[in-house]
Amino acid sequence: MGTGTVWFVGAGPGDPELITVKGRGLVERAGAILFAGSLVSEAAMRWAPTGCVIADSKDMTLEDMSAWLIAQAARCDTVVRLQTGDPGLYGALIELVQPLDAAGVPVQVVPGVSSAMASAAAAVESLTLPEVTQTVIFTRMEGRTPMPEGESLEALAAHHSTLCIFLSITLMGKVTAALTAAGWSLDAPVVVVHKASWPGEEKIVRGTVATIQGLCREAKLVSQSMIIASPTLGARQWSTLVKSKLYDASFTHRFRRASIPATSLTQGNQDTQDKP
Ligand code: SAH
Secondary structure, three states: OOOOEEEEEEOEOOOHHHOOHHHHHHHHOOOEEEEOOOOOOHHHHHHOOOOOEEEEHHHOOHHHHHHHHHHHHHHOOEEEEEEOEOOOOOOOHHHHHHHHHHOOOOEEEEOOOOHHHHHHHHOOOOOOEOOOEOOEEEEEOOOOOOOOOOOOHHHHHOOOOEEEEEOOHHHHHHHHHHHHHOOOOOOOEEEEEEOOOOOOOOEEEEEEOOOHHHHHHHOOOOOOEEEEEOOOOOHHHOOOOOOOHHHOOOOOEOOEOOOOOOOHHHHOOOOOOOOO
16 A cells, blocks of 8 residues: 555635645645546646646546545555635545545645635625624535534524525525525625636625525526625625724733723623634
């Protein structure tokens, strides 16, 4: 058996510049690369060295993929499995790691910029805001993959926190029905980002629970789209905003002493060790 390592590398959301420096370095010295054809931008392959064996996994089964990775690890030191966004989100990471473990092939994972983060960035939105929501839920609508008990979109939406909904653009009617059933108003903002960060191909559709389905249909979005529903959306235009305590002049934390006395609002917060 060979001694090569299989690296699961997050390729980022599409823009080749959004792969990490570490991921790019691994691509540059890879002896073999298996990439997810339909999703990973071909441009991310531009750093592969000459002589590197490159395969597209789009027509492979999981068994084909693990057999390919094991065979390449027997032949070369660095084998890269390039996955879209972050490998730990909706990416069959563990199904691929188990056969490698069984074959004694070392495995490492390099995180990537998830499309959830790239979509928020594209729309210049913050997924958390002080006193609005401090929670982000990554989820999907039930489709062919069933949702575990307690994870229906309606149940999750009842928290009224930020929802980043993957893999669900073709189920938009069900998404808005779940939000409505959970008590979201028809005016609540929703943003859909298609091909976030892809040079020249990104589309941002802004609407509400009532309008977003029609707007996405008009824009012909049927794949590679992130649905973000959040009470923080549109905050760029708000005239009143509760400012983050991190930069509040009355708030002392690890790196800075308060320059003005604390108000009743800031006194209560003892949570200063890491973040505001
Ligand atoms: N591991 C990936 C998610 C893979 S699942 C990640 O961390 O981003 C595939 C889903 O991700 C798509 O259905 C879509 O909802 C989302 N997605 C992937 N790339 C995207 C992009 N560039 N823009 C918007 N959504 C994207």
